[in-house]
Amino acid sequence: MPSKQPQPQQPQSPSRPQQPQAQQPQSQSRPQQPQAQQAQSPSRPQQPTVLVGVTGCIATYKTCEIIRLLQKAGARVKVVMTPMGASFVTAETFKALTREPVALEPIDSHSAPIHHITLAQEADVFLIAPCTANTLNKLAHGVADNLLTTTALATEAPLLLAPAMNVHMWRDPCTQESLGLLRARGVQIIEPEAGLLACGEVGEGRLAPIDQIAEKTVAEFARARDLAGKRILVTAGATREQLDPVRYLSSPSSGITGYAIAQEAARRGAEVTLVSGPTNLPDPFGCRVQRVGSALEMFVAAQGAFAGVDAAIFSAAVADFRPETRVERKIKKDTNLDADGSLTLKLVQNPDILATLAADKGSTYVVGFAAETNDVLAAARKKLATKHADLIVANDVSNPALGFGSTHNKVWFVTAQGTEESALISKTALARVLLDKVVAAL
Ligand SMILES: Cc1cc2nc3c(=O)[nH]c(=O)nc-3n(C[C@H](O)[C@H](O)[C@H](O)COP(=O)(O)O)c2cc1C
Incomplete structure (x- = not known):
């Protein structure tokens, strides 16, 4: 019986308006990137927005100076405070410094309707400085008990904690454990210094220099x-090779890595096409998503999107074989x-x-991916040489705690120049590291 002909879906229009073109910060020596082609949302400002979180401790007064430095570097700064933060420095001070309303409970009639979501979406970067032990430990465990x-x-903005x-x-084990969890998730910790503390003790804990x-x-x-102005193709997830209408050959690939790469690339300004096999994941924000079923469908969709892209990242776990016939x-x-x-x-x-x-x-x-169960590096090097890839991201899927379906991975980046091993990192952090390499190469 004949195989079903591939019928890839038409590209959908991006589900999110293009982000604004960020001003390059004054301290940046990087050459100006070309402007993104798409229309900018009138509702989003032209500057990158740094959301500064303020919590309750003695060092809170230093946030005023941090805000000035961020503004000098070209950022629009908005402030969200904990109630305890507001008892150290008032919201009025931050309102005057930022010339923006300060987000602080209790919610009143002037607050945005779903304030935390508006703030979350507006932020290009979320810096919490200073970050108390209380807030740090809460963040590590997903506690969401104040604004x-x-x-x-x-x-979805990158999170930095000072x-x-x-x-x-x-030094408390609870704090140290939380720091480990946060780092593994890709949160950047700006380490405190050692020295004389406000409480009179000496040791680590003093806010890093502003x-x-x-x-x-x-x-x-x-x-x-x-990645503003760059076009990127990402493939993700597994393919399904149907035997009959209800059975298929596939792999346990969840698509998490490819979706994280697509999301991160879009966040960094790229125009992203994601060609995805079936997954349980929602469309990443701001990406053009084409959902396909089989390897043949993925091939046609990827081929259609490949011409002229600046980078193509093939992270999908594509089935090497399909049944010769699909039984009707x-x-x-x-x-x-x-x-x-x-x-x-x-x-x-x-x-x-x-x-x-x-x-x-x-x-x-x-960029190609190599999910292997044995001789991982040898297989990756062979793939690099025979498949015309510039970079192979290799991982060992024989370890059930890593790779397929898990939130973390440990990979090797294999190029003609050599091999680099990553730490055990979240797939979000992996996406960030991989795209740093793509940016460097472009
Ligand atoms: C005078 C004073 C100074 C404080 N300094 C700190 C500090 O430096 N770091 C810290 O983690 N907590 C400090 N705390 C304790 C926090 O304010 C407390 O844990 C609070 O619950 C933090 O709330 P927040 O994280 O919601 O802002 C201090 C408390 C007081 C009264």
Whole structure:
């Protein structure tokens, strides 16, 4: 019986208006990127927005100076405070410094209707400085009990924390464990310094120098626009090779990595096309998403989107084989069988999407993924050489705690120049690191 012809869906229009073109911060030496082509949303300002979270401790007064430094670097700054933060420095001070309303409970008639979501979406970067032990520990566990912590949970912007606290609070196992969780999720911790603390004790816990906090935040919002004007194709998820209407061959790939890459690329200003196999994930914000089923469908969709892209990242777990025939009706136990009662499937090869498209890549930077169970690095190096890729991201999927379906991974970046091993990081952090490499290559 004939195989079903691939019928990729038409590209959908992006579900989010293009982000504004960020001004390059004054301290940045990076050359100006070309302007993004798409219309800008009139509702979004032209500057990158840094949301500054303020919590309750002695160092809170230093946030005023941090805000000035961020503004000097070209950022629009908005402030969200915890109630305790507001008892150290008043909201009026921050309102005057930022010339923006300050977000602080209780909610009143002047507050935006769903304030934490508006704040979360507006932020290009979320800096919490100073961050108390209380807020740090809450963030590590997803507690959302005030406007600041709720916004932190709701935002997709990169999160930077500059902790400040007593040395014993800092060294407490609970705080250290929370720091580990936050780092693994890709949260950037701006380490406190050791020295004489406000409480009179000596040790780690003093807020990092304010120029260092501002510098790291500026670097983050510069990064937030470093793919502006670039077009990127990402493939994600597994493909399904149907045997009959209700059964298929596939892999357990969840699509989390590819979606994280697409989301991060869009956040950094790229025009992203995501070609996705079936997943349970929602469309990443701001990406053009084409959902497909089989490897043949993915091939056609990826081929259609490949021409002229600046980078193509093939993270999908594409089935190498498909059944030669797709049976039109559900296979029954008493039909389609061999004489001995067994069922023979003949599998034929699917096209190699990475190798085929990369063979004609021109100036497109091509990234392939290698999910292997043995001889991971040897397989990755072979893939790099034979599939015309510029970079292979290799991982060992024999470890059930990593790779398919998990939120974390540990990978090797393999290029012609050598191999680099990553730490065990969240897939969001992996997306960030990978796109740093793409930006450097472009
Ligand atoms: C005078 C004073 C100074 C404080 N300094 C700190 C501090 O430096 N770091 C810290 O983590 N907590 C400090 N605290 C305790 C926090 O204010 C307290 O844990 C509070 O619940 C934090 O709330 P928030 O995280 O919602 O702002 C201080 C409290 C007071 C009264």
